Amino acid sequence: MPVLVVGSVALDSVETPFGKADNVIGGSGTFFSASASLLAPVQLVGVVGEDYPMDQLEPLKKRGVDMAGLEQVSGESFRWRGRYRHDLNSAETLETRLGVFSHFSPKIPPQFKNAPFVFLANIDPRLQLDVLNQVERPKLVACDTMNFWIESRRPDIIALIKHVDLITLNDGEARQLTDCSNLVKAAKWIMKHGPKIVIIKKGEHGAFMFKENSIFFAPAYPLEDVFDPTGAGDSFAGGFMGYLAQTGDLSDENLRRAVVVGSALGSFAVEKFSVQRLLEITRGDVVNRVEEFRRLVAFERELGTVS
Ligand code: AMP
Numbered sequence: 001m002p003v004l005v006v007g008s009v010a011l012d013s014v015e016t017p018f019g020k021a022d023n024v025i026g027g028s029g030t031f032f033s034a035s036a037s038l039l040a041p042v043q044l045v046g047v048v049g050e051d052y053p054m055d056q057l058e059p060l061k062k063r064g065v066d067m068a069g070l071e072q073v074s075g076e077s078f079r080w081r082g083r084y085r086h087d088l089n090s091a092e093t094l095e096t097r098l099g100v101f102s103h104f105s106p107k108i109p110p111q112f113k114n115a116p117f118v119f120l121a122n123i124d125p126r127l128q129l130d131v132l133n134q135v136e137r138p139k140l141v142a143c144d145t146m147n148f149w150i151e152s153r154r155p156d157i158i159a160l161i162k163h164v165d166l167i168t169l170n171d172g173e174a175r176q177l178t179d180c181s182n183l184v185k186a187a188k189w190i191m192k193h194g195p196k197i198v199i200i201k202k203g204e205h206g207a208f209m210f211k212e213n214s215i216f217f218a219p220a221y222p223l224e225d226v227f228d229p230t231g232a233g234d235s236f237a238g239g240f241m242g243y244l245a246q247t248g249d250l251s252d253e254n255l256r257r258a259v260v261v262g263s264a265l266g267s268f269a270v271e272k273f274s275v276q277r278l279l280e281i282t283r284g285d286v287v288n289r290v291e292e293f294r295r296l297v298a299f300e301r302e303l304g305t306v307s
Pocket of ligand 1 (some may be wrong): 148232
């Protein structure tokens with residue numbers, strides 16, 4: 001089953017302790033598509049300016065990303081400039097230029113309107129809501145956001161999450177959105193405002209999935225070399241939603257597996273700049289890494305040695 005995604009299609013300039021990349025392809029919609037397309041067909045909705053290197057999106061098309069909803073208009077593409085210092089868990093935004101996104105009004109192609117899985121990737125919450133108003137009763141709607149939008153458009157985010165089933169955000173964003181420093185309380189606060197499922201990512205410390213009566217935790221894969229954390233969150237979401245779309249199963253056990261698949265995809269994304277690594281890997285690589293996750297957390301239940 002296909003996944004529809006609306007998100008930023010960007011040119012990123014990133015500095016990490018290991019190097020620099022200028023004007024490389026990025027954006028929440030792009031990372032999500034590169035990741036989810038390993039598992040399911042993807043329908044991308046977004047906008048780029050006339051300066052965008054469209055040829056660099058070709059590998060995504062080849063992998064099954066339908067770009068009928070990606071408009072190219074006159075003006076500058078969305079640009080993000082960020083830096084990571086030694087704490088690779090948090091990006092410092094140096095510059096955000098919305099460019100063509102500031103006047104964008106998404107038009108969902110008719111063939112995308114009945115997508116069963118919809119992901120409203122990080123972008124202006126007004127655009128996320130606009131997309132949601134144009135689709136026909138999906139099986140699952142999920143969204144993401146970030147500090148930039150929580151600071152500037154908090155009321156719009158609160159209005160949006162009333163209509164979504166699931167939200168993914170990182171720990172800092174969860175605290176900022178809810179004003180709760182405790183993450184369990186933050187998740188409960190969010191659940192009161194709409195989503196039945198809340199996924200809080202903690203970078204190299206893994207991810208929690210909160211539901212009304214259960215909490216699930218998956219670790220992050222302990223990589224020896226993290227090169228560029230940009231896009232880890234969107235790639236997590238792509239793996240998570242892509243797996244749900246591939247299986248069509250929303251049971252609790254399958255949602256838990258989806259969190260692990262998401263963590264596996266997030267771990268690949270950070271191994272190289274931009275979407276480079278996501279484009280190199282195959283489904284087989286994903287399966288192998290999921291198996292490594294299983295080994296990472298496997299232990300015997302027998303408590304014989306604990307008195
Ligand atoms: P993450 O998965 O959180 O690391 O997301 C990284 C991507 O988010 C980068 O490729 C950026 O282009 C994109 N991005 C940064 N700021 C914004 C924003 N305010 N709205 C939408 N996308 C953004």
